[in-house]
Amino acid sequence: MTEVVMLKVEKIKEEYPGTKSFFFNHTLNSQPGQFVMIWLPGLGEKPMSIAADDGKQFYITISGVGPFSKAIQGVKEGDTIGIRGPLGTHFNLKGNTIALVGGGYGAGPMAFLAELAVWEGMKPQNIHYVIGARTKDLLLFEQRMKTIGVNIHITTDDGTQGKQGRVTDALKEIIEEVDTIYCVGPEMMEKAVYDLAQEHQKECEISLERYTKCGIGICGSCCVDPTGWRMCIEGPVLNQDQLKKVSEFGKYHRDATGKKNNF
Amino acid sequence: MEINLSTSLCGVRLRNPLVLASGIVDTTASALLFALKNGAGAVIIKSICPEPRTGHKEPILHAIKGDSMLNAVGLSNPGLKIAVEELKNAKSRTKEPIIANIFASSVEEFGYSAKEVSRANPDLIEVNISCPNVEDEFGKPFSCDPDLAAEVTRAVKENTNIPIIIKLSPNVANITVIAKAVEQAGADAITCINTVGGMVIDTKTAQPIISNKVGGLSGQAIKPVAVKAIYECYKAVNIPILGTGGVMTGNDAIEQLMAGAVAVGIGTAIYTRGIDCFDKINQEIEEFMQENNYNSIKEIIGLAHKENKK
Structure with missing residues (x-):
């Protein structure tokens, strides 16, 4: 479906200052890795990745970085915004043990994929959620991943939580155990993850x-x-x-x- | 007998009559090559002007039920310098025809753009005098005034030896007046038609959906408008016509060829049927020709003008 639908914002959750999740009660039928176009009449339209979708409700998590994503922080519960989607290709679950590597907003689709993997019968101990941020206050979905019991690997640039360093440092420690690596994040991080996967001859899927x-x-x-x-x-x-x-x-x-x- | 899908436009041979229309997945050499790989007979780059343009703010496009869409991209392009490099790159990667497309804000600038874009040695140059989406900046398109349209044509001709195609607007009182004017001014071919002016309002928010408020309608809804324009221009002028507007199937393509087009543009069909719509539509044309005992595209061009032909 690519026509725009006008949806009410059911709930807004602040993940950390400047970053909010916007919840919609709507059957989107999306898969992890897909995106929607978000339209704020008069302000514009931008693509946003889907952070979660349980078939009845979905949400998107947006950090206020550009003019549009800052404007969207002003949206209130009960406001109506336009949605087109789901759009694009999605991640495909392959193998017995997987690593989900997320940087920044990329944590959303990775957490969504972890939930789908568990729902489809993969053992939580075979799922590695590898998440990186500049500092501990900017880490996303740690609690959400604890709830489903997957392995959590955290890296921060400043060492305030988890291992000090990059997500690739954490990935290196588990890479031999995993069959498939999934990644969403800043492109240079994605490239580093891809190179590591190539080096270890692991299958990988990345959102470009x-x-x-x-x-x-x-x-x-x-x-x-x-x-x-x-x-x-x-x-x-x-x-x-x-x-x-x-x-x-x-x-x-x-x-x-x-x-x-x-x- | 072997079915021959090839046709020619201003002496340029096309392996089949389907041309990627300007403005559709065609900003880069790679995108142009992707359409050729999927079966296009020729490809036209997105309209180029001297300086880079970001285009209108999104939403730039709205899909409409019934295989149509409204767009106002706002002529985004990287500017002549980069676009010429993309054209050169495309030319170096294929033997199939690569068609340039230029637009400008003045007659002089059209001439300058024609000269610059010729450096890439495109097979043809399409001249966009009819974009409906930039009226605030550029005033009424040059396509509405026969004298201005002729002036632009002359300016472009004076600055290039490459055959030129003038892209006409359907948003005029009588398209044949413009067609005749550009023919007399030296145009080598015309494209019938650019998009039809249109608008969509979201009733929940009482707001126009696309940011430019008004846009260009394309797809199934405009096919009869295109067929009429092609049919009337075929009678009015002697230069070849590139039909464009609402071709979604092989039968649609045949219809425009019968109206008098020598080749047909493909745009919205890429949204409704996928990038491989070129292969699919070519297949459908071939099947039609087999069933109806035609051997070559040339037999079909302009057939609707001959009474009781079949």
């Missing part, structure tokens, strides 16, 4: 985000080099074999005009 305008494969702003794949249709979730073909992964992305910008 590009400037998205239409979300339905028409405008071409999210096409990657050299394949021309649209990250709203053929992506955003790509597996290791597909990522191998995307030469711009970890190197550059295009802005709203179509100009290349290096990472």
Whole structure:
């Protein structure tokens, strides 16, 4: 479904200052890794990843970083906003033991995938939730993951919680145990996770985000080099074999005009 | 007998009559190649102007029930310098026709853009004088005034040796007047049609959905408008017509060829049927030709103008 639906914000939860989760009572039928376009009439429309979806309710978690994501922090419970989706490809559960690596907002889809894996019968002890942030106050969904009993590995840049360092440091310690690695986060982090997975010959699936305008494969702003794949249709979730073909992964992305910008 | 899907546009051979329309998944060389890989006979890059443009704020597009959509992207493009590099890159990666597309805010700038874009040596240059979505910035499109449309045509012709296609607007009183004017001014072909002006309002919030408020309607809803424009222009001018507007199936393509188009643009079908719609539509054209005893596309072009042909 790609037509816009107007939905009431049922509940808002502040995850930490400047970051909120917005809950909608709506059957979205989304899969982890997919996204929705969020429309605030008069303010604009942007793609947002889905942080959770239990079939009856879904939510999105948004940090106020740009003009739009800051504006959305002002939305109140009971307000109506426009939603288009779910859009794009999703993660596919493969193997017996998995690592879910999230950075920043990427924690949402990773926690969603952990819940789906448990729901589909994977043992929680075979699921590793690897989450990184600058500091402990910015970690997302630790309690949510404790509830379903998966292994939690935390890294912080400043060492205020968990291991001091990067998510790849935590991933290195468990990589031999896992069959498949999933990752959503800043692109350079994703590239480091991909390289590590390649080095250890592990399957991996990564969400590659590009400037998205239409979300339905028409405008071409999210096409990657050299394949021309649209990250709203053929992506955003790509597996290791597909990522191998995307030469711009970890190197550059295009802005709203179509100009290349290096990472 | 072997079915021949090839056609030609201003002397450029197309392996089949389906052309990726300008503005649809076509900002980069890679995107153009992706459409060719999926069966397009030729591809047109998204409209280019001298300086980079980010386009309108999102929402830029709204899907409408019944295989149509309203868009106002606002002519986002990286500017001539980068776009010429993308065109060169595309040319180096394929032998299939690569078509440039330019727009500008003045007659002089059209001439300048034609000269610059020719450096990439595209097979053809389409001239967008008819985008309906930038009126606030550019005033009425050049497509509404036969004299201005002719002036733009002359300016472009003076600055390039590459054949040019003028893309006409359906949002005019009589499209054949414009078609004749650009033909007389030296246009090598015309595209019929650009999108039809339209608007969608969300009734819950009482707000226009796309940020530009008004936009261009494409897809199934506009196909009869396109067929009429092609049919009338075919009678009015002697230059070839690139039909565009609402072609979703092989039968739709055949209809526009019969109206007089030598090739047809594909846009909204990519949304409704996927990027491989080129392969699918080509297959459908071939099946139609087999069932109806046609051997080549050339036999079909303009057939609707001949009485009791079948």
